[in-house]
Amino acid sequence: xxxxxxxxxxxxxxxxxxxxxxxxxxxxxxxxxxxxxxxxxxxxxxxxxxxxxxxxxxxxxxxxxxxxxxxxxxxxxxxxxxxxxxxxxxxxxxxxxxxxxxxxxxxxxxxxxxxxxxxxxxxxx
Amino acid sequence: xxxxxxxxxxxxxxxxxxxxxxxxxxxxxxxxxxxxxxxxxxxxxxxxxxxxxxxxxxxxxxxxxxxxxxxxxxxxxxxxxxxxxxxxxxxxxxxxxxxxxxxxxxxxxxxxxxxxxxxxxxxxxxxxxxxxxxxxxxxxxxxxxxxxxxxxxxxxxxxxxxxxxxxxxxxxxxxxxxxxxxxxxxxxxxxxxxxxxxxxxxxxxxxxxxxxxxxxxxxxxxxxxxxxxxx
Ligand SMILES: [Zn+2]
Numbered sequence: 001x002x003x004x005x006x007x008x009x010x011x012x013x014x015x016x017x018x019x020x021x022x023x024x025x026x027x028x029x030x031x032x033x034x035x036x037x038x039x040x041x042x043x044x045x046x047x048x049x050x051x052x053x054x055x056x057x058x059x060x061x062x063x064x065x066x067x068x069x070x071x072x073x074x075x076x077x078x079x080x081x082x083x084x085x086x087x088x089x090x091x092x093x094x095x096x097x098x099x100x101x102x103x104x105x106x107x108x109x110x111x112x113x114x115x116x117x118x119x120x121x122x123x124x125x
Numbered sequence: 126x127x128x129x130x131x132x133x134x135x136x137x138x139x140x141x142x143x144x145x146x147x148x149x150x151x152x153x154x155x156x157x158x159x160x161x162x163x164x165x166x167x168x169x170x171x172x173x174x175x176x177x178x179x180x181x182x183x184x185x186x187x188x189x190x191x192x193x194x195x196x197x198x199x200x201x202x203x204x205x206x207x208x209x210x211x212x213x214x215x216x217x218x219x220x221x222x223x224x225x226x227x228x229x230x231x232x233x234x235x236x237x238x239x240x241x242x243x244x245x246x247x248x249x250x251x252x253x254x255x256x257x258x259x260x261x262x263x264x265x266x267x268x269x270x271x272x273x274x275x276x277x278x279x280x281x282x283x284x285x286x287x288x289x290x291x292x293x294x295x296x297x298x299x300x301x302x303x304x305x306x307x308x309x310x311x312x313x314x315x316x317x318x319x320x321x322x323x324x325x326x327x328x329x330x331x332x333x334x335x336x337x338x339x340x341x342x343x344x345x346x347x348x349x350x351x352x353x354x355x356x
Contacts, residue, residue: 002217002248009134021128031134036277036310038247069276085273087309098309103280105251109129 003043006105007051007062014110015056023112026060030111034067034104035082058117060110067104071096138252141220145255148227149238155338156238158254160278161262162271163244166288168196169321170262170330171241175203177331182236182338187226189218189243196241206230217248220255237338246275258283258337261314263307265289265298272306280310284317284333291320 014026033039041064048062068081073089073096080090087095133139149156161167171186178184185206188197197209208229210222223240230238240256242249250261261282263271266289272279279285285307293300300318307316317333319326 002251005215005217005219005248006134006251009137013130013132013134013136017128017130021126023126023128036280037251038275038277085306098312103277105134107130107132107134109127109131111127113126 003039003047004050006039007044007047010048010062010107011051011055011057013107014060017107017110018056018112021112023114024056025115025117026057026110026112028061028063028111029057030063030065030108032065032067032104032106032108034102035069036102037105056112056117065108067102069102070099072099073097135251135253138220141224142253142255145220145223145227146257148232149255149257152232152235154232154235154238155258156240156254156256157334157337158240158242158249158256158259159262160242160246160249160259160282161244161264161288162246162267162275165244165246165262165264165267166321167241167244167262168199170286170288170319170327171239172199172203173319173321173324173327174331174334175200175205177328178237178334179203179205182335183234184237184239185230185235187223187238187240189222189241189249191215191243200241212243216243216245217252218242218254219252223254237334246271246278250275250277250281260284260286262286262288263303265292265296265300268297269299269303269306272303272310276310279307279314282311282314284330285311285314286326286330287316287318289320289322290318290325291323 010029014029018026052058070079071082071087072079073092075092075094089096159167186200187208187210189210190196191212191214194209197207200207208226210226240254259282261278317326317329
């Protein structure tokens, strides 16, 4: 389950950046994940719950922006999201040309403040 | 407060992978990551191609496995140096795993290091190891819907090997449909149809790998540390 490895890295990265910004508690992580990563949102939520325990992210919310796979229609040139592996243009019904992207896996920003979390307090003592 | 970050989530692994890669480049050693689902035939493919490769190249294998040493024993039986890397339940190898295992090999006496990743079509594709090239396996026994299910595996591949092609008459696998899906996620990588049992395509796989090593050697001989065979 790579969801756990990814959740652990997210929590670690968020904690580091919060510390650097002089904050003690992370309340929200905003990340961007491409559809090609095939992360299951249920698994990701439970992995995040496991990973955040006892850290500065203990009370944080994980907000995921899902980036779809995209294709461009060779007829009408519109760019459309490939949902359920359907590569046909919604208007022309012809196969779209694949566009780059969809493999994003980034932490975009965090919301943080100076409230103590029980986890962070433990780490400081 | 809002703290902007915009960093790759797996940047620590990527940094360790870059260190591995630098080490390989310094030594003139080519490293290939072999990926595919459990039962896709990675070890059988190695058993078929290694005897050809070892005629001209010094090859070693890092064998990634969740717990058992069965695959490593099959490689060792060919007289090829092999290091077993168990992930203790983990579903993928990471660059630090590889870093630790490299100490067990005499790297400066090698031309090619093949890492057989853990049999899993999803997780390992997320983790760079420092390899120069990725070879992704799709066996016809797994079904032609796999490129759609595991697109990242094929998106990142430099070569896609369709394995167990001797089974094509016996399984419900639409080769044309699989190729279409593979092209959707990766238009550049060559596709190679193989059968480890019949020997189909094994010479071409050996040639592809030897060419990868050869292009690295030629570049080293020219005195440049820059390799061009990996994007
Ligand atoms: Zn259209």
